[in-house]
Amino acid sequence: MTAEPTSLYDIPGPRARVRHGLYGVIGSVLVLGLVAFVLYRLWLADQFAGTLWEWLQYQRVQVDLLRAIGETLRAFALAAVLALVFGAVFAAGRLSEHPLFRAPSVLVVEFFRAVPLVIMMFVFYYGLPTAGLKMTPFLAVVLGLTLYNGSVLAEVFRAGVLAMPHGQSEAAYALGMRKTQVMVSVLLPQALRAMLPSIVSQLVVLLKDTALGFIITYDELLYYMRSLGGQVAFHRPLIPVMIIGGGIYVVMCLLLSWLARYLESRNRRSGRRPAVPVPPELPEAA
């Protein structure tokens, strides 16, 4: 691991290197000590006992685990597609020159960005039935995820289009293109490529947020982990289940990010680069 050039400190000389080495040793001791302490407490609580890990061997558990992952991915896939569509529509609305389209789009996007996702899911799952609309947990999760992430994506798309240099649209207008043509054939293709990192990090957020379905009893991965972790037949293996399940979530999210990086590198190879490279923005911690 090499450090990025930073203005915080000079390139270390021989004495500084010795001092940094010393910090490195102290740091490793502290980090390893912390890890060792946690492992020790886990061992004290008997969490490494074979009986607590037996559940991994059962075929029924494995099949159920795969089904739960499938449920998570099902909600993710549907919500991701819908959120992208929602985002595109409302970004177009916000970029429109007609106040009639712009005002409601601004309202909708700002509202759904401000309301916590959990509250939205509560509204759909507990609130709407009182108004006579039955909701399955799956629908409530997908709707909530779509509205929230769609609104965030709308902002991402809008920022991407606005970040294009003026020359691009001016040149297109000078060629005699119409508004829609300028947007669809000139601005969007470039903006999308530039915004890909932001879009994908928002999709990672969406994937993680499917776990909120746990609170409204949607039978996804986290929900299954909780019920598996409480089963007396397997001696309540909550901590082992969390270690494995957490690992599954991390791997899924990392795979998604890697997919994005792969697509990006393929773009680069084909020689088509975004006109303005936009630095990947960190998604909100939602």
Place this chain on the structure above:
Amino acid sequence: MNVLLGNLDLYGPGFLTTVELFGCAALGSLLLGTILAVLRVSPVPVLRAAGATYVTLLVNTPLTLLFLFFAFGFPILRILSLSPFWGAVCALTVYTSAFVCEAVRSGINTVSFGQTEASRAIGLTFGQTLANVVLPQALRSVVPPLMSQLIALLKNTTIAAGFSVVEAGAIQYYLSDRGENVLVGLLWVALFFVLLVVPLTLVQRGLERRWRVAR
């Protein structure tokens, strides 16, 4: 309106707990996040790697999983006994600090190498360089993204409702016990969040715009 006025004893304390949760977790995650960011920009490779590992793991873990851990897994370790409130604060802090760390780090990295070189060339000491050149610029690019992370934290506090913390998100459980209209009650909760979040968003965007021009 009746749902709100008839149940003010739920809404008041509920949102108070939300704000308390937010305050504690914000303080904790700013502290932990800054420490992590210092590790990540430090000249010591081991510390950088430790910070990077923490961030990668936490950024890719669902917050609900962390809540679940602090509610049911952590007590098994018998290190500390946490009330649901402090368990929620821990989960939020551990999670948000990873995002705070990234915001701070990327802000610091926007100050280019040439800035320090130039200030050294005109004879500023290390302290002067830091105080007059690097930090003012770093702060400008750190504060707006930091604020969006804190806004996200405020919204994330509602997850605690699923883990027996009586805050704004939990109001609806009590409303349905009292036989009130849950839909209307929930829409009031949503409205209050909009009222809390939108001014913060406006301030954040204003800062972003003003400081971007200033650079």
